[in-house]
Amino acid sequence: MSRAHDHLIERLERILGPGGVFHRPADLLVYEYDGSVEGAVDTAAPVAVALPTTTEQVAAIVRLANEFDLPVTPRGAGTGLSGGAVAQRGGIVVALTRMDRILEIDPEDRTALVEPGVINLELSEATIPGGHFFAPDPSSQKACTVGGNVAENSGGPHCLKYGVTTNHVLGLEVVLPDGRVVWTGGRAGHAPGYDLTGALVGSEGMLGIVTKALVRLTPNPEATLVELAAFPDVESASLAVSRIIAAGIVPAALELMDNLTIQAVEPAYHAGYPMDAGAVLLAELDGIAEDVRAEGEDVAVLCRETGATSVRVASEKPERDLLWKGRKMALAAMGRLTPNYYLHDTVVPRTKLPAALRRVAEVATEYDLPIANVLHAGDGNLHPLILFDRRQPGAVERVLHASHELLHSCVELGGALSGEHGIGTEKRAALTLVFSADDLAAMAGIKNSFDPKSCFNPEKLFPAGYRCGEVRALRAQALAQKLGIYAM
C-alpha cells in the first residue's frame, strides 16, 4: 500500500469512522460488479468503498475525492443492469445503503421524503396502509433503492398507466461533484427556472449523489384485477395487445411472456402459467370497482377473439401477487435455464411488436441461440434475453453478433434503445445508433456544467473514447455509423 493510499483511507476514516470505510482487497472484490450480465460489462474494483450515513458525510467524501483527484461512483443496491454502479476507473464507491430511513410520509400532501437507500418496495409497504403507494415498480423493486431508481429513471410493468420514476419525483437533495449540497424542485412543483430535478432523474449517477428524495405517492386503487391469458403463440398474444390498446383501455400493466420464459418461471413459482402455452399475457386493471370489472370483461373477450385458449381472472391479492411473481422474477430466474444470458432493452412502436418478435425469432434461428422474450407489451418495450453458456467456444461472439442484429432491427422498425435499464457502460457504444453527434454534444454540455472534471461516474453513458467537451470523437463515431463500420 502506498503512502497516498494510506493517507486517503485515514482521511476517509476520519469522516466515516473505521466501520464506514472498506479498502482491503477482499472487501473491494465484492464491489466490482452490479446486477449486469457477465461478459457484457467488465468488472472493476474501486480503491475504497465509503458507506456514509449523512448528507454531510457524503459531501465530505466528495470534497476529499476532489482533493485526491479520484473518480466517484455512487451505488445503491447494485441491481443495475448496465454496469452503472461499477467503478470503471477505480476511485471511491459511495454506497448509500446505510442511508435507508423514510424521513416523512405526508398522506395529505401525498408525498414522502426518503433517504436514497430506502428499498423501493419497502417504501410502498410503509405507505399502503395509509392509502398510498410509490408507483414506479421495477421488477427488482424488492431489492433496488429509490436512489438507484432516480438515477436510472426506472420503470416497471405499471409504467403503462402511472409513468416512470421521473413522473413521481418532486425534489431532490443532491451533493454536486464539487461537494456543494443543493435542493432542486420541491413540494410546490412548477418551480421557475430550469428543471434541475428533471435533469438529475435518469442521469445515472453522473451529475451528483442524491441524498434525499421527495417523491409523489399515488392513492391505492379502489379495485384491482389481474388476468392471465394463454395464447398458442407470441403473435396472437401481441395482436391482443394492439386490440386492447386500440379499444381505449389503459391497463395498469400489460406484460407478455413467451414459452421459454414460462419454462424458467413456472417450475420455480408455480404461478399457474400453462407450460404448453406459446405465450401468456398478464393484464392488470385498476381503478373504480365498476370500471375494473367492465374493462376486465372486455379484455377477456378481446383475448379470446385473438386466439387465447384460456383466461384466468384473479381479484384477491394473494393470487394476484402469485401471478405477478412469475413475471417479476422472470429475468432473475433465467439462471435455471442457462448459465449466462444477455438481456436487451429496446422499444418499438406498439403496432410493430409482431414484426419485432418475428425478427427476434429469426435471429434466434440464424445464430442458433435460444432467445426468451419478456415484454412490457403495452409500451412496446421488448426484453429479448439471449441464453448461452460462455464456456462454449465462440458463444460470446455469436451472442454479440446476434445482439447487434437485434438492435439494428428494432431501430429499423422505428424503435430505440429503451434506456429503462440505463446505458451505463453496457450500451454506451450503441448510443450512437439512436442519437446524432449533436444530440450527444448537447447532453455532454449538461454533464460538463455539472462535472467539469468528469470525475463523477466516469466511463458511462457517453460512447467510449469520449472526453468531456470533445465532440470530435462523437462526430467520428457518427460518421463511422453512417458508413456502416460501427461495431459493438
Next chain:
Amino acid sequence: MAVAYETDLAKLGTLTGYSGPDQPDDDLLRACVHCGMCLPSCPTYRLTGQEMSSPRGRLWLMRGVADGRLDLLDPIFDEQMYQCLNCRACEAVCPSGVHYGPLVEAARSQLERHRPRPVWQRVLRRVALGGVFGDQRVFRAVVGGLRLYQRSGLAALVRRTGVLKPLKLAETERMMPPVAARFLRPGAERWTPSSPARAVRLFNGCVMGTVFADTNRAAGRVLAHNGAAVDVPVGQQCCGALHVHAGMMDEARALAKTNIAAFEAAPDGEIAVTAAGCGAALKEYGFLLKDDPAWAERARAFADRVRDVTELLADRPLAVPTQAVDRIVTYQEPCHLAHAQRITAQPRAILDAIPGLTLVEMRESSLCCGSAGIYNLIRREMAEELGDRKARHVLETPATAVVTANPGCAMQLRASLARNGSAASVVHVVEVLDEAYGGSAAWPPEGGREPGGSRPQRP
C-alpha cells in the same frame, strides 16, 4: 492520479485454493447471476448494509477463491463464511435457485481442513461438537447436570452473585429454558391410538429429546390423535446439523450413517421431526452422502421419509381440536423450516384450526432471530442485535405467546424477549395443538390401547 489501483488480486499460483473433498461445487456457484434480489432477505446485510455481508457478496468471495483471485485463508473470507447465519433466507428467495446452504457449508469445510486454528479452539470444537453432540449418552449427562443446576437453587445463587457476567455466560444461561423433568429416551415411550392408520417414527434430537422432551411428547400425542402409531426408534443419534454448519463433514457423515441404519430398522412410516434445524439436515442426507456409493441410495431413501411434524400433520385433514385455547399468538418462522424446507403455510394452518386462538402476524416474521444453531454463542453481538429486532417486532403485536418450531429459536427468543422486557412465552406449534386436544391429561384418549406398555413409562 494520486492513488494507484491496488486491486490487482490475480496473484495466481501463490494463493491457497480449494482442495480435497467437499469443495463448493462450481456449477452451483455459477448459477448465481448476481442480480441482488436476495439482499434484503439477508439478516447480516440488513444490519450492516455492506455487500460482503450479503449472500451475493459471499458467493462472489467463494468464486474468488475458486478462480484463484482470493486466498482461502484471507481473514475476510473466514470472517464472512462464519458471519453468515446459514439461515438460508437467500436460498428461499433466489429466483435462479442457487443452493446457498451446501455452498457455504462446503466453504466452511474447506476452511476447517486448511486453516490453522489455535489448539484450544480445535480442542473445544472436538469436545463440544464431537464429544457432547456426537454421543447421546454424553449429551444427556450434560443436560442432566444442567437440570440439577437449575433445580438445586444453585442457579438462583449464581445469578445473584453475578459470576457469569465476566465469563460472558449470563446470556447463555438466560437462554436456557427449564429442562424437562424426564428425558425422552428412544425405545422407552410410544403413543398408539385405538386403531392406528399408519406408523410414524419420531426423530428425537439432542436438545428436543432432553431440554424439550415434553414438546416431543406433545408431538407424539398429537400425531397419535391424528391416527398414527408413534414410536422413537432406538439407535438414533444427533442429526449432525451443527457439524455440517461448522464444516465438520466427516463427523456429520458418521452420525448420518448411524441414523440411517437406526431408521432402516424401523422401515415403515414417515420420520417426524420437531426441530426445524434437524429436519433440514436430515432431508439433506442424500446430498451429504452423495459421493459415498455404499450409502448414497440409502441416504436418499432415508431423506425421502423425513417430514417436519407440522408438514406431516397438515398433509391430511387435521383431527378437529375441541378445546378452546383463548390466546393471541404470533408466529416466528424458524429459518430452517421456512427457508431450508419452505414450510410456511402448514404451521399457520394448524394454528388457524385451533378454536379461540388468534394469530397476529409480526413484521419480518421470516427474518432470522439470531439463533442460527450455535451462532448466538459464538457471535454474540450480531445475534443480540437480531434478537432485539425480533423482540421489538413481537412487542408491536398484542401477542402473549410466540409460537415457533425449533429449539434454537425457542431459546434465542426467550432470551431476547426477556432482555427487551417482554413477558411473552415461547411455545412449539405442537404444544398449542396438544393443548387444544386436551393435553397430557387427556392421554391416552378414551378407548386407546396400551400395547406392550404404550402408556408413557418412566425411563
